[in-house]
Amino acid sequence: MSRNETSQLVRGALLLTGAGILSKLLSAGYRIPLQNLTGDIGYYVYQQVYPILGIMMVLSLYGYPAAISKLRSEMDTNKGRQTLRNFYFPLFLILLVLNGALFLFIFINAPNLARWIGDTELTSTYRMTAVVFLFVPLLALLRGGFQGEQKMGPTAVSQITEQLIRVSLLITAAIVISVQQLDVYKIGHAAALASGIGALAATVILIILFLKNMPWRHWKGSEVIPWSYYVRTILLFGAVAALNHMVLLVIQFADTFTLLPGLLNFGLSKQEAMEAKGVFDRGQPLIQLGLVLGSSFALALLPNISRTRLVQEPALFYQDIRGSLLFSVYLALGATIGLILIFRDANILLFQNDQGTAELRLLVVSIFLCSVSVTAAAILQGLGHVKRTAGFILGAFFIKWIANQLLVPFLGITGSAVATVLSLLLLCTVTLYELRRKLPHLQFRKVLNFRAAALALSVMTLYVIGMHALVADLLTNRLLLLGYIVWIALTGGGLYVFCLLRLGAFSKKEVRMLPFSTFLLRFYKGREDNERN
Incomplete structure (x- = not known):
């Protein structure tokens, strides 16, 4: 070519x-x-x-x-x-x-x-x-x-x-x-x-x-x-x-056939069970938005990943792979924790009440697991392992289906949230394991800065909790709540990214892969590029 x-x-x-x-x-x-x-x-x-x-x-x-x-x-x-x-x-x-x-x-x-x-x-x-x-x-x-x-x-x-x-x-x-x-x-x-x-x-x-x-x-x-x-x-x-494009869809497909019967066995009336599933499904658009944030920047870097490039340009190939995974992990982690922190307010803003907040906060963990799984699976597909990744997704579907049948009759929609997290945790684990097996020189854990991620999440968490304590009594209608959610999402997310840049979570080459890289490099403070080659 x-x-x-x-x-x-x-x-x-x-x-x-x-x-x-x-x-x-x-x-x-x-x-x-x-x-x-x-x-x-x-x-x-x-x-x-x-x-x-x-x-x-x-x-x-x-x-x-x-x-x-x-x-x-x-x-x-x-x-x-x-x-x-x-x-x-x-x-x-x-x-x-x-x-x-x-x-x-x-x-x-x-x-x-x-x-x-x-x-x-x-x-x-x-x-x-x-x-x-x-x-x-x-x-x-x-x-x-x-x-x-x-x-x-x-x-x-x-x-x-x-x-x-x-x-x-x-x-x-x-x-x-x-x-x-x-x-x-x-x-x-x-x-x-x-x-x-x-x-x-x-x-x-x-x-x-x-x-x-x-x-x-x-x-x-x-x-x-x-x-x-x-x-x-x-x-x-x-x-x-x-x-390979149905990760969230197959999870919802399992809920379609198993959640309502499970809720009826849980002891709810048909009307209550229908309402409960409607409440549970509130999490889907929020998870989808988090998944877009957590995986899209990473997936945009993947079209040129192939076996040929692995042989011809191994250094650049591994650099792109590490960058994709880093963006996915850091962004998905920030989106997950941020949404958990503001979920009650977001639930009221978007859906008019706070029903299901506890269960849906657990479901939000899916953002991180799904983002990392999708990114890792996309890399494997680029290397030609298409059938294998499809098999992994099918396995996650069956785990979700079985876990729903076992857990929902005893825990209600909490059981379905647990089942979703378990199935995606399995998918995330096997895709990352397979990626490590196919690319033994990737050494992704060595470039993942756990300290920077933990400190950035801590700063963002303290900021969000502190801001909410200051303005909670002022959030008396949905318009004010909208302003607060937009403000806290932009400033909290910006603070999180700023901390990652200052704490050396990325190399300069990785920062240059991001949109607005010229602006972001002003805040960069980290290791030299050759430490990640």
């Missing part, structure tokens, strides 16, 4: 990373007004359908396109020609059969799924959700085709368009349901409808770009179609690639 091609690939990966970050922020942000408008019961309904919709979105955005991109690249390498007959049409048929099967399975078994979950009123919602899978084949095919040409722009544009339309329609539906006092179960229908319309809009954009860029001479051909290889790649590589 030439230097220009490599540069184009890195820029494309960074573009997708940026689109992914924006999409995650939108995905986290809209749930707050959704809960405010429909209450904990409405939020519970939405969260019961969201994991299935989330799986659809991941398949159409990451799983299938990754497999199609791989096939496209292999055909280019083998000097093959992608035509409608030998590439696009057969792949579309395969995707249509696969997603058609998922549609039929969910649609036919919707009553059984609803009974399994413990809420038969969700039957019609699951049937509407099943229809959304029929939008996946063409959407995923076009995204994969563009990515195979290293054109990431169309995927990024379609992703943001899809998310904006979905969020706008969902919030509009929540307003209508709230104002007209409609049945809150309609928010599940609205979620499915909004996802379908968003996917349709994204598909239209991709079709226009496809027709504009597709050479007309490639629309026909007589090459042999490797059906078995296509099916195998879509099923295996596509499913594995999708699973």
Whole structure:
């Protein structure tokens, strides 16, 4: 691969990373007004359908396109020609059969799924959700085709368009349901409808770009179609690639099927159990925002990580890896402790009361564990260990499922919080162990400054507690609370980063990897770069 091609690939990966970050922020942000408008019961309904919709979105955005991109690249390498007959049409048929099967399975078994979950009123919602899978084949095919040409722009544009339309329609539906006092179960229908319309809009954009860029001479051909290889790649590589983007999603998926029955066994009535799950799910947008902070800067540094670079530029390779892990650990640690400290106020600000604060503070530990796991897994994937990391995520899913069934009947939503932390702790442990095994010269613990992290966290903690003691009596409404939360998050986070810089948590090279590095270097005081090479 030439230097220009490599540069184009890195820029494309960074573009997708940026689109992914924006999409995650939108995905986290809209749930707050959704809960405010429909209450904990409405939020519970939405969260019961969201994991299935989330799986659809991941398949159409990451799983299938990754497999199609791989096939496209292999055909280019083998000097093959992608035509409608030998590439696009057969792949579309395969995707249509696969997603058609998922549609039929969910649609036919919707009553059984609803009974399994413990809420038969969700039957019609699951049937509407099943229809959304029929939008996946063409959407995923076009995204994969563009990515195979290293054109990431169309995927990024379609992703943001899809998310904006979905969020706008969902919030509009929540307003209508709230104002007209409609049945809150309609928010599940609205979620499915909004996802379908968003996917349709994204598909239209991709079709226009496809027709504009597709050479007309490639629309026909007589090459042999490797059906078995296509099916195998879509099923295996596509499913594995999708699973690697589902860490939080698989945890929520386990809660969808096990939490409500467990709460009923805990002794709650159905209404109380639904409200309790709605309260528990308040933690999801906050964890997602923390995960964006804890892993996005690190993941933005990873597009050029590969086995080839490990051999050709080992010193720079290890420097990038250490920097990625350091940013993930330090930022996720600060976000976790900071959110635990202000969680009661944030709960009241965002969700109008402080219900579930104790349990959700425990759940917030997931930010640190998930951020480090995602960063370590991304490094392993860059080195080619894609199936292994997918296996680790699948293992975390089963641990969460089993732990929910064991703990929730005795501890309620506290049991689910413990189960989440246990499953992510296992994921974090095995990914870091595997990373150490595959990169024995990484020596990450030697560059991790425990003293600097502990002192920076202590200073931030004392500052937040002291500020809260001074202004607690003044926080008499949500507007004042908003101002306080924004102020304490910015100043507390800034103080934490300042302490890390002054206490030598980073080398100069690592600081230069950060945004606004010129400004941050003014506060830097630490060891020389060669101490970390």
